Amino acid sequence: MSETKYSKIKSWIKSNILDGTFQPYQKISSESELMKQFNVSRHTVRLALGELVSEGWLYKEQGSGTYVSDRSSRNNLYNLVDSKNIAIITTYISDYIFPSIIRGAESVLSKEGYQVSLFSTNNDHEIEKRVLETVIAQRFDGVIVEPTRSAISNPNINYYLNLESLNIPYIMINAFYDELEPISVTLNDMCGGFLQAEHLIKLGHRNILGFFKTDDIQGSKRMKGYLKAHRDYGVTIVPQNIITYNTSEKEGTGLLEKLDDILINSPDKVTGIICYNDELAMKILDVLRQRNLQVPDDISIVGFDDSFLAEVSEVKLTTVKHPKSELGEVAAKLIIEMVNNINEPKAESQAVNSYVFEPSLVVRSSTKKIGE
Structure with a gap:
């Protein structure tokens, strides 16, 4: 005790x-x-x-x-001897698109002689806190970090402010904490959500479900794109067609039960489904199979991220392309610039700006025109 x-x-x-x-x-x-x-x-x-x-x-x-x-003078002395250490913090490490992002960053950093340490928060604020404590205690040269549950108030903002006061540069990927206004490398998620909905609308679909994970800002922005496409094309928005969920519900059955309930009880036939990502699309495909619904003959489905999952199922998935390894490469180049700026006289330092990738749609066989 x-x-x-x-x-x-x-x-x-x-x-x-x-x-x-x-x-x-x-x-x-x-x-x-x-x-x-x-x-x-x-x-x-x-x-x-x-x-x-x-x-x-x-x-x-x-x-x-x-x-x-x-501890700063002591750590700076240590860093002169054993420097060039970058921490990469992502919500997940070993699954979905994250290995590709990490490989992209590592390939650039290793060429420049940096050692990379990987950390995962499992999209949990308490784990993020512990990781940030480790990163600050060990005085990394720079940090590439994917925010944890970026759409909700973050209890760990003080740690990021302390990174700034300690002159440890950090860059955020996929999303960012708005209040910090950090340098970031992101995808235009609103545009991605618009492309998903626009594709189905142009194929004649009108009753379109949208599944969005809204404790991460990417999901909120993709939902915004879904709504904008409906408005721009004059398609009525059905509030019940928007299904939101959070990280804790990701692995449960409740989300899929909602889908099952809509498929059974919806007064109008659902003809299209938009998914927050390809991972969710795979789970939804299983539900549709259980209901003996054929994709795309009965229902069209669109994913997001163009992950390896998009091509491994029997139905090849129409999806929005995510830059993945390229995003990691850009983030690595920017953090190297920021680290170099720390060691340069102010007059010689280079301005570092955030970077936004524009998405594109990859059309495969999971979508088709109504009545085709």
Whole structure:
């Protein structure tokens, strides 16, 4: 029990240092205050503080108290010897389109002599916090990061602000936290959602379902494109045809049960389905098979990302192209420029700007014209 409590004290102090709440040379809470805050003995507090001092996070001044160390000079000295380290943080690492994005970035970074460390947040804010603490503690030269659940308020903004104060450049991919206005490499998701809906509308479809994952900003923007295409082509928007979900619902059956319910009970026949990504499209294809509905004869379906999944099923998927490895390459080139700018005199540094890829539609056999 004592071990758990002492670890909590250590973690709390380190988190406050890493998110910038405790600044170098700032005096931290007294032993008595920490005893009261964590309901522990003085021995437990001293054990935690002693380890943080020996690890270089804190230092003591006799008769005055305990203060936060300035670790920057120490880490900069370390980086002169063993530098060129980039952290790549994505929501997922080993599945779907993420290996391609990571390979694209690694290919550029390795050519320039950078070591790459990979981290995954599993699209979870608590994991993102732990990853950012590791990245700040180890003082990487730069960070390429995919935001976690980018459409909702982020509790870890302080960590990104601390990266800025520590002069550690970061670049965001696929999405970005709007309040930070960071350099980013993204796809025009609104345009992608428009292309999905426009394609089906031009084929004569009018009753089109749209599935959008809306705790990531990409899903909200794709939904915006879906709505814009309906408006631009004068097609009535049916509110019940818009189905939203979040990360926690991604693996459950509830989403597919909603689809099943609509297919059974909708007063008008659904002829087209737009999916947030190809991964979801594959699951929807399974539901359609169970209902003995043929794609594209009974229902047309459009995915997003042009992943490897688009061509592995028996129905080749019409989908929106995502740049994948090219996005990773561009992000890597930009972070290298930003790292170089840190070491250049201001007059010689190059301006680094965000980059937006424009999407295109890849038409395969999962869509067809109504009545064809």
